[in-house]
Amino acid sequence: MPEAPKKLRLWAEVQAAQARMLVVQANIRDLTLGMKTKEFSAGLSEEQLAAKVAKVKEERLVLMEEYMRLNLFQPDFSGVTEAERAAEAARLRQEALEEGRRLLKAGDPRGFAPLGPMRFTDALYQSERDYGRRICHAVNILSVKIACSDVGFPIHVYGTVIVRDSVDSKCVYHFRRGSHHCQLISSEDESLILTGPKRGLALLDDIYVETDLKIKDHLGQDRELSKGMLSIRGTGRTVKECKIETKSLATRLSTVDVTYAVVKDAVEATIAVEVVQGVFHGKITAYTISVHDRLVLYDSSSKEVAADAMTGGDGRGAMILQLMRPVVSVYLKDMLIIDAQQAGDGESRSILFTPRANRGDEDQLRLSPIGIGKVIPQNTVWYCLT
Structure with missing residues (x-):
């Protein structure tokens, strides 16, 4: 069998490097997550735990260096003919088809994420x-x-x-x-x-x-x-x-x-907003002291907002607003600011929340004696991401 062209061998090596990068990345993730489990420190003294942490960090550093080295490995197609390019493209296409068939049988890991918010809200921490x-x-x-x-x-x-x-x-x-x-x-x-x-x-x-x-x-x-x-x-x-x-x-x-x-x-905040009196037409945004760019949680002028989510307090009880972006990640030592701005006169009020690792907060504000009476971010729930 004739020897494969040098450039195509190089491309195969690049693919092998990319596959190895996925393995290295998974190993780094496993080491990082493993340090966060209770089992990691179970039964260890302070000195033993420090030594174990140092060893894991050393292993992780070696993997990170390997990952960065592999990431620099790039193919060179300058000496490849059009026929060789076509043959290589056909081979890659066949591999992609085979991978697609495998995913159909095994379930695509890139499918819809099943995990939701508030997974660790009730977690108990001693320190x-x-x-x-x-x-x-x-x-x-x-x-x-x-x-x-x-x-x-x-x-x-x-x-x-x-x-x-x-x-x-x-x-x-x-x-x-x-x-x-x-x-x-x-x-x-x-x-x-x-x-x-x-x-x-x-x-x-x-x-x-x-x-x-x-x-x-x-x-x-x-x-x-x-x-x-x-x-x-x-x-x-x-x-x-x-x-x-x-x-x-x-x-x-x-x-x-x-x-x-x-x-x-970061910790996550899951936000819910309730109108308990009056009618609210306007915009609700979230930002922090360190990052001033705002996330739009609710905008009554947007077509994304259902008509029945724009009003409340009409005798039927409180109305929960349907937020477009109810989850925000916040630096643990920062402050989360929820701002409600009423349409028309542009009157605005803000509420500040202090991040923490678990449990929830509640606060309220009043924009005007008519229109919106109180906006209550119910259950601004804090929890760790992992």
């Missing part, structure tokens, strides 16, 4: 050390914008934006619309209306943002606008402060900008 092992960094997706469109504006956008972290490696939806329910985007400054996540995003390993967006053209035909993936680095990352970052994904007809907040030592 800060108990919950400190469960604290990790997190990410809040702030906006997804069509920064550049080859077909111009306005455009009618539909499709999905999903995010996957290493908690379960499955899809956490942030945008999901069918072709019958497009969002009109009039300029590059306008964000997609995000309606997630259903739980916080843990930055243990890399986080992946996947776009599958389409548009309706002037003839009503479907066209692919953006289909691709970008990563938010978590493996081997040191987070010293909360910060905002933006990454761009250049694809078929557009460039998509994803802006997100990296949150240090």
Whole structure:
């Protein structure tokens, strides 16, 4: 059998390196999560625990160095002929088909994420050390914008934006619309209306943002606008402060900008808002002292909000508002600020909550003697991500 071309052998080596990266990433995750379990420190003295932690950190550092080295391994196709490219593409396509058949039988790990919020709300911690092992960094997706469109504006956008972290490696939806329910985007400054996540995003390993967006053209035909993936680095990352970052994904007809907040030592807050008197038309947002960019929790002017979720206190009792984004990750030493702004006169009031590892808080505010009487973020529930 003739020897395979050198460049194709190199591509096979790159694929092997990528497969090894997945194994290394899983090992890093297992070591990190293992340190957070009660079994990790069971029966150990302070000295024994310190020695065990040091050993695990050393093992994890070795794996991180291997991961970074493998990540630099890139293929070189400069000496490959068109025939060789076609043969390699056919081989990769066949591998993808075989993987697809396997996933159909085994269940796609990239399917809908089953885990929801408030998984550890009732956890009992004896000391800060108990919950400190469960604290990790997190990410809040702030906006997804069509920064550049080859077909111009306005455009009618539909499709999905999903995010996957290493908690379960499955899809956490942030945008999901069918072709019958497009969002009109009039300029590059306008964000997609995000309606997630259903739980916080843990930055243990890399986080992946996947776009599958389409548009309706002037003839009503479907066209692919953006289909691709970008990563938010978590493996081997040191987070010293909360910060905002933006990454761009250049694809078929557009460039998509994803802006997100990296949150240090995060806990999750699940927020619920109730109108107990009057009628509320306006916007409710959430932000923190360290990250001023706001997450829109509720906007009565948005078509995403059901009509029956805009009013309350009409004699039938309290009305719970249907929030578009009820889950926010917050730095444990930060402050969560919930702001309610009434439409029309623009009157605004804010409530501050102090993050903690578990349990819940409740507070109330009054915007005016008429209209909205009280807005109560019921059960602002704090809990660890992992």
